[in-house]
Every structure is written in structure tokens, then in C-alpha cells.
Amino acid sequence: xxxxxxxxxxxxxxxxxxxxxxxxxxxxxxxxxxxxxxxxxxxxxxxxxxxxxxxxxxxxxxxxxxxxxxxxxxxxxxxxxxxxxxxxxxxxxxxxxxxxxxxxxxxxxxxxxxxxxxxxxxxxxxxxxxxxxxxxxxxxxxxxxxxxxxxxxxxxxxxxxxxxxxxxxxxxxxxxxxxxxxxxxxxxxxxxxxxxxxxxxxxxxxxxxxxxxxxxxxxxxxxxxxxxxxxxxxxxxxxxxxxxxxxxxxxxxxxxxxxxxxxxxxxxxxxxxxxxxxxxxxxxxxxxxxxxxxxxxxxxxxxxxxxxxxxxxxxxxxxxxxxxxxxxxxx
Amino acid sequence: xxxxxxxxxxxxxxxxxxxxxxxxxxxxxxxxxxxxxxxxxxxxxxxxxxxxxxxxxxxxxxxxxxxxxxxxxxxxxxxxxxxxxxxxxxxxxxxxxxxxxxxxxxxxxxxxxxxxxxxxxxxxxxxxxxxxxxxxxxxxxxxxxxxxxxxxxxxxxxxxxxxxxxxxxxxxxxxxxxxxxxxxxxxxxxxxxxxxxxxxxxxxxxxxxxxxxxxxxxxxxxxxxxxxxxxxxxxxxxxxxxxxxxxxxxxxxxxxxxxxxxxxxxxxxxxxxxxxxxxxxxxxxxxxxxxxxxxxxxxxxxxxxxxxxxxxxxxxx
Numbered sequence: 294x295x296x297x298x299x300x301x302x303x304x305x306x307x308x309x310x311x312x313x314x315x316x317x318x319x320x321x322x323x324x325x326x327x328x329x330x331x332x333x334x335x336x337x338x339x340x341x342x343x344x345x346x347x348x349x350x351x352x353x354x355x356x357x358x359x360x361x362x363x364x365x366x367x368x369x370x371x372x373x374x375x376x377x378x379x380x381x382x383x384x385x386x387x388x389x390x391x392x393x394x395x396x397x398x399x400x401x402x403x404x405x406x407x408x409x410x411x412x413x414x415x416x417x418x419x420x421x422x423x424x425x426x427x428x429x430x431x432x433x434x435x436x437x438x439x440x441x442x443x444x445x446x447x448x449x450x451x452x453x454x455x456x457x458x459x460x461x462x463x464x465x466x467x468x469x470x471x472x473x474x475x476x477x478x479x480x481x482x483x484x485x486x487x488x489x490x491x492x493x494x495x496x497x498x499x500x501x502x503x504x505x506x507x508x509x510x511x512x513x514x515x516x517x518x519x520x521x522x523x524x525x526x527x528x529x530x531x532x533x534x535x536x537x538x539x540x541x542x543x544x545x546x547x548x549x550x551x552x553x554x555x556x557x558x559x560x561x562x563x564x565x566x567x568x569x570x571x572x573x574x575x576x577x578x579x580x581x582x583x584x585x586x587x588x589x590x591x592x593x594x595x596x597x598x599x600x601x602x603x604x605x606x607x608x609x610x611x612x613x614x615x616x617x618x619x620x621x622x623x624x
Numbered sequence: 625x626x627x628x629x630x631x632x633x634x635x636x637x638x639x640x641x642x643x644x645x646x647x648x649x650x651x652x653x654x655x656x657x658x659x660x661x662x663x664x665x666x667x668x669x670x671x672x673x674x675x676x677x678x679x680x681x682x683x684x685x686x687x688x689x690x691x692x693x694x695x696x697x698x699x700x701x702x703x704x705x706x707x708x709x710x711x712x713x714x715x716x717x718x719x720x721x722x723x724x725x726x727x728x729x730x731x732x733x734x735x736x737x738x739x740x741x742x743x744x745x746x747x748x749x750x751x752x753x754x755x756x757x758x759x760x761x762x763x764x765x766x767x768x769x770x771x772x773x774x775x776x777x778x779x780x781x782x783x784x785x786x787x788x789x790x791x792x793x794x795x796x797x798x799x800x801x802x803x804x805x806x807x808x809x810x811x812x813x814x815x816x817x818x819x820x821x822x823x824x825x826x827x828x829x830x831x832x833x834x835x836x837x838x839x840x841x842x843x844x845x846x847x848x849x850x851x852x853x854x855x856x857x858x859x860x861x862x863x864x865x866x867x868x869x870x871x872x873x874x875x876x877x878x879x880x881x882x883x884x885x886x887x888x889x890x891x892x893x894x895x896x897x898x899x900x901x902x903x904x905x906x907x908x909x910x911x912x913x914x915x916x917x918x919x920x921x922x923x924x925x926x927x928x929x930x931x932x933x934x935x936x937x938x939x940x941x
Binding site for chain 2: 352353461462463491492493494495496497499500503518519520521522524525544545548549558559560561562563564565566567568569574576577580581
């Protein structure tokens with residue numbers, strides 16, 4: 294899928310953290326100096342090369358959405374660096390940050406909730422152009438119409454004047470992608486762009502995303518819980534669990550030989566659309582713990598079928614195992 | 625004899641600008657202790673069908689045909705008798721566990737409400753006993769009866785929903801996209817719960833879903849719906865190995881898989897028809913690669929071909 298992969302690093306995320314403060318009863322806050330925080334993203338580092346797609350997979354509550362939003366400063370990071378194209382995004386403020394935003398964008402999960410129901414499609418898509426003062430009114434309209442044509446939102450003129458409620462789920466998601474691309478960004482965070490769509494529409498949207506990636510020379514951070522979708526679009530995949538990346542490797546490696554027990558569980562949980570295949574399923578114990586109370590030691594040890602004593606004591610770092618990065622004592 | 629038998633069911637929604645034909649001439653049986661999958665794209669009428677079986681459709685839905693539960697036509701019952709059947713003989717779990725539990729009621733009150741409808745004189749001890757058993761059978765600690773729904777995670781809420789549905793040991797459980805709102809690991813856990821219940825409780829399951837993977841793992845027979853029609857019905861292995869209807873074939877081909885050597889993203893071109901104004905003839909012909917002249921003119925009849933039901937002109941008159 295990737296023919297000429299550039300080796301130049303486009304995005305570098307270093308020790309990124311995002312903690313949300315929770316309410317503590319005031320008496321405890323004052324007298325006991327108690328503070329309760331949710332560590333949604335807990336010391337995450339990774340790189341994305343120019344033109345590459347990095348997938349982030351994990352369960353609900355693993356912090357993957359927070360990570361995606363923090364990377365493009367829709368959420369302020371607690372600490373860490375986000376270096377995009379040699380600029381540290383965490384140091385940008387005010388107008389400078391606003392201007393920088395034309396270079397990156399996001400596709401949200403729910404196309405029903407991410408389009409303003411009182412705005413016509415044309416206005417929704419031209420909004421980013423207006424904010425960044427790009428083109429005249431006429432030029433903007435032409436640009437949008439040609440994009441609609443390319444996205445199979447035809448006839449484009451009709452879609453331009455429609456309200457979101459008259460569009461199907463797939464069409465809405467196309468509008469969301471058009472809006473994300475209208476300022477010619479270099480980087481897109483796609484936050485579960487196909488989770489709310491039907492199977493056949495899902496493939497159409499994935500195909501469109503692969504096509505525009507080539508055309509617009511984009512770099513993607515693709516967040517999903519659906520490993521099957523990740524297979525088609527990602528070059529590398531990072532697996533997140535409770536705010537940390539626990540394994541990151543090339544797509545082929547993850548699918549052929551997942552190393553971390555959690556990755557193995559994720560892989561075996563995917564239903565296989567073939568009644569002739571009966572598999573031994575690997576199941577985790579219980580449910581994902583709360584991010585306010587992350588287990589000591591390896592954060593997965595409470596559910597891991599292979600946990601040993603050391604897992605309860607020591608937190609494993611992301612280390613190199615045969616050229617792959619994995620955070621597990623057992624591997 | 626079949627536990628549940630649907631005969632020539634038609635459902636129309638009356639709206640201002642006309643009638644939406646959501647379900648058209650659908651017939652099938654659900655045998656005892658069987659799991660039947662109903663699959664199709666959004667808007668194919670599968671949820672309408674499931675909801676109609678419990679007679680929970682909105683006022684503007686017009687139903688004709690027969691829904692026989694142990695030989696009794698549910699469509700002829702008055703509201704009070706229907707209430708007695710819901711939850712006891714036939715129950716349903718819904719897609720979204722966040723919105724199907726009452727946020728200001730404790731979990732135990734959900735159970736108590738259900739039990740009192742079917743037996744006004746029931747004692748509290750007994751109610752707690754039945755509720756605890758139901759919760760245990762789906763892997764929830766009975767101590768949590770006193771919790772409110774917001775104290776549960778999505779997966780746990782769906783377990784509570786299942787426990788509520790099976791508490792009175794219904795003969796038929798209708799599961800409408802029971803795992804769609806959950807992620808893969810939790811989905812797998814919920815499927816295990818359902819499989820276990822099928823084995824231990826002697827219950828039939830009608831599993832409504834758009835996920836062909838889940839059906840492959842759960843169901844014994846599959847019904848494929850398209851634009852309100854049942855286009856194919858057959859045993860799971862036969863249907864997956866050799867789909868007969870062109871739509872079934874496309875649907876199976878368009879599932880994303882996790883095989884690395886298959887990177888071709890297939891999808892069904894076009895979109896399902898507008899059910900207010902469906903095409904004449906076979907409803908699938910605008911998207912079908914095998915369209916013949918007759919497909920555009922006449923709607924094919926439902927035929928039985930080699931122990932399978934299929935609705936397509938390819939298989940003759």
C-alpha cells in the first residue's frame with residue numbers, strides 16, 4: 294500500500310501525559326491535600342514518519358481518544374512534547390497556534406454529532422477556510438464543489454445547500470472528511486471514523502481515506518478499536534491499555550505474531566466470519582480497571598492470564614524485543 | 625413444533641408523505657433451543673421485525689400477518705395479555721445498554737418491577753433470590769443489585785440487561801444488536817454469556833446484527849434481509865460456504881477480515897433503496913451484478929432450493 298515510504302520523521306511525541314483532575318470532597322482537599330486524577334494518557338512516546346499511518350487500538354477507556362485529541366492540542370497536555378514538522382506544538386500559544394491548525398485536523402467518530410444541524414453543508418465545510426482567510430467566497434465555493442465531486446457527493450451543488458439531517462451516515466462522514474481536508478492539512482487524526490457506520494459503508498469510507506491520503510500526501514493517526522479496519526489502512530499499530538502504549542510494531546508483525554498478552558487477547562476476540570473456523574479464545578479476567586486507580590506494577594497484571602509475581606511489583610518499560618517494542622516481563 | 629413462527633408478516637410505517645414498507649412478506653420459524661441470526665444493512669427492517677415480535681412498535685406501524693408463539697397469534701392478543709407474555713415467554717435485549725436501563729432506578733428495582741407485573745403477590749425474598757440467580761448466570765455479582773445503572777460499565781450494563789431478559793426463563797430471547805455498542809473484548813465476553821445461556825436454559829435466541837462475524841460464531845441458521853425482504857435463509861455452514869442470493873454473496877465478501885494476504889477492500893456499490901418508493905421488481909436489482917430483464921419487471925417469489933429459502937430470479941420461476 295505504501296510505495297515510497299519517506300524515512301523522515303513527521304511527528305514525534307515524547308513523554309506525553311494528560312491527567313484530568315477529579316472532584317474531591319473539599320474537606321479532604323483542604324485538610325488532607327488529597328488529589329484524585331485520571332491518568333488518561335500516561336507517558337506515551339511515539340514517532341510517525343511522513344506519509345505513514347499509525348494505528349492506535351485499544352478498548353474503550355484505554356485513552357486512545359484523549360491521546361488523539363491531545364496530539365493536536367484540542368486537549369491541553371499535562372506534560373510532554375509534540376513535535377510536528379520540527380515545531381513543538383506544546384509551545385505555541387494563541388494566534389500562532391490558531392494559524393498552525395490549518396496544517397492538522399481531525400475526523401470525529403460520530404458524523405451525526407460533529408456536524409452542526411443548523412448549518413448547511415457548504416457553510417460547514419467552508420468554515421475552516423473562512424477562519425484561516427483562504428480565498429475569496431467564490432474560490433472557496435469552487436474548491437468545495439470540486440472536493441464534493443471527488444468524494445462522490447453528487448450533484449455537488451445540491452449537497453452544498455443541504456442540511457446534515459438529509460444525508461445518510463456515509464455521506465455525512467464524507468462531509469466530515471471533506472471539512473478536515475479543505476485547508477490542505479498535512480496531518481489527520483482519525484478518531485474511529487468508521488465505528489458508527491454499516492459494514493459496506495465502512496469499506497467505502499476506508500477506501501476514500503486511503504485514496505485521499507495519497508492525493509493529499511497525508512500522515513494519519515488512525516484511532517480504532519476495530520483491528521480489521523486497522524489492517525487495511527495502517528502501516529504500524531500501537532496497542533494502548535490504560536493510558537500506555539504496551540506494544541507498537543509493524544502491522545504485519547502485530548497480525549502474524551502479537552507479543553503482548555493483551556494484544557493476543559484483542560486479536561483473538563475478533564469474530565471470524567467463517568462458521569468452519571473454531572478457535573480457542575483467549576479471554577482476559579474481568580474488566581478494564583478504572584484509570585483513577587491504575588494497578589501497581591504492570592497495569593495489565595490484574596487481567597493477564599500469564600501474570601507472574603514480578604508483574605505485580607515492577608512496571609515493565611517499552612523495550613526492544615527482536616526489533617519490536619513491547620512492554621511485558623514475560624515476552 | 626416451532627416455538628416462534630412468523631407467517632407472511634408485513635409492516636408499514638404510516639408517515640406524512642406516504643407509507644414506508646419496512647417489512648414485506650417475511651415468513652420463518654424458530655425451533656426450540658435454536659439460535660437464528662437475522663442480518664442485513666441498516667434500514668433493512670431487521671430491528672423492526674424483532675421489535676414487532678414483542679409488539680413494541682410505535683402507533684404508526686401497521687402490522688399484518690401472523691406471529692405465532694407456541695401456536696398463539698400475538699397480533700390478536702389485547703394489550704393486557706401481551707404484557708403478561710413479554711418478559712415471561714419472550715424477552716428482548718436492546719442495542720444500547722446506556723439508554724435501556726432507567727438511570728434513577730436501582731438494578732434490583734428493575735427486576736422487582738418485572739416480577740410484580742407477572743406475579744403481584746410475589747415476596748421480596750423470592751424476588752431477590754430470582755434476581756440474584758439471573759445476575760449470577762451472566763457473571764455479575766448479586767451484591768450489585770443495590771447499585772444504580774451509572775455505577776456499571778457498558779459491558780456490565782449489557783449483562784444486567786441480559787439478566788433482566790432471562791430472569792423469568794423465557795422460551796425466546798430476541799437480541800437486537802446486543803454487542804454493537806461494546807468493544808471487541810467485552811463483545812466476546814457477552815457472546816460467551818449468551819452461548820452459555822443457550823446451553824443451560826433451553827432457550828431459543830433470535831440474534832439481530834449487522835456483523836457477519838458474530839453470526840458465524842453464534843447462530844445455527846441465518847436469515848438475510850434486504851430492503852424489508854427476506855432474501856435468503858439457510859443453515860449457517862451452507863449459507864457461508866455457498867451463498868445463493870447475490871446480495872448474501874456481496875455481504876459476505878464485504879466483511880473486513882484479518883487475513884494479511886487479503887488487502888482488497890470490497891463493498892456493495894450503491895445504497896439500499898428508499899422504502900417509501902422502492903424499485904419495481906426485485907428490490908436488489910439496481911445493485912445486483914446479475915440483473916436480467918425479468919428482475920426489473922417482477923418481484924421474485926420466495927422459493928425453496930435445496931433446503932434453503934431464497935428469493936431471486938436466478939433460481940428459476
